[in-house]
Amino acid sequence: DQQVKQNSPSLSVQEGRISILNCDYTNSMFDYFLWYKKYPAEGPTFLISISSIKDKNEDGRFTVFLNKSAKHLSLHIVPSQPGDSAVYFCAASGGDDKIIFGKGTRLHILP
Amino acid sequence: EADIYQTPRYLVIGTGKKITLECSQTMGHDKMYWYQQDPGMELHLIHYSYGVNSTEKGDLSSESTVSRIRTEHFPLTLESARPSHTSQYLCASSLNPYEQFFGPGTRLTVL
Numbered sequence: 306d307q308q309v310k311q312n313s314p315s316l317s318v319q320e321g322r323i324s325i326l327n328c329d330y331t332n333s334m335f336d337y338f339l340w341y342k343k344y345p346a347e348g349p350t351f352l353i354s355i356s357s358i359k360d361k362n363e364d365g366r367f368t369v370f371l372n373k374s375a376k377h378l379s380l381h382i383v384p385s386q387p388g389d390s391a392v393y394f395c396a397a398s399g400g401d402d403k404i405i406f407g408k409g410t411r412l413h414i415l416p
Numbered sequence: 417e418a419d420i421y422q423t424p425r426y427l428v429i430g431t432g433k434k435i436t437l438e439c440s441q442t443m444g445h446d447k448m449y450w451y452q453q454d455p456g457m458e459l460h461l462i463h464y465s466y467g468v469n470s471t472e473k474g475d476l477s478s479e480s481t482v483s484r485i486r487t488e489h490f491p492l493t494l495e496s497a498r499p500s501h502t503s504q505y506l507c508a509s510s511l512n513p514y515e516q517f518f519g520p521g522t523r524l525t526v527l
Contacts, residue, residue, distance in 0.1 A: 307458070314456065337514050348420075348506055348518025349459070394459070402447060402466070402513040403475070406459040 308332045309397050311407035319415050324382040326410050328395030331376065335397040338371060339404065340380050343392045352393070353380070382412075390414045419443075422507050422519035429497055430527050437492045437522045439507035448490040449516065451506040452476060459506060465490060497526040 310329045318324040330338075336357045341349035355362040355369045355378070362369050368381045382389055395407040420441040429435055441448065446467040451459040451474075461474030465484040479501070480494050490509075494501055504523050508516040 309458070339514055346520065348422075348508070348520050350518065351515045354514055398513055400513075403461055403464070404514070404516065405475075406451075408456060408458045 309407040315411040445509035
């Protein structure tokens, strides 16, 4: 039973436009949400996070939005750049030092 | 430079062999983790450690074992490899539970 769901396996976006990656979760006890980015043949790298007490967190071109009532979060990348092409994992934690990951969304930035 | 290392990067081995996947970090992190990931799937936590002489099983049942004799070293061992063990194995460490630093992974193929 997946607790963190990324329903879009892949997404293609034109360079310079906005990329929006979506994630749904089922466990209302999660108190921290994260996005990780993964290039081929490398391990995932931490990108941005948000606490459950906030609804938005911004870091440069990356913004994460949290809608607790809908159990939904999204990652916005503006403007999208070629180096953003990667697999993005949504993840969540319930305060027990463990992270639950989604299956990932492969983002392709088109020239 | 602080980092996390995994060796070997790729391993092809026959059924029944004993293997050890190495993981070392130079960041002095107490928390370390092993994940298993199949292509297009989520990362599944198989083992974790809060410090020296501390090891716990993760959410995904695994026939592998781990040890933590030194802070910087967290090896994973399979006593008798089987084709069902074919997967990518990712090691991570962290200071806090959310921002985990991942190694490049070991891609294991058991024939």
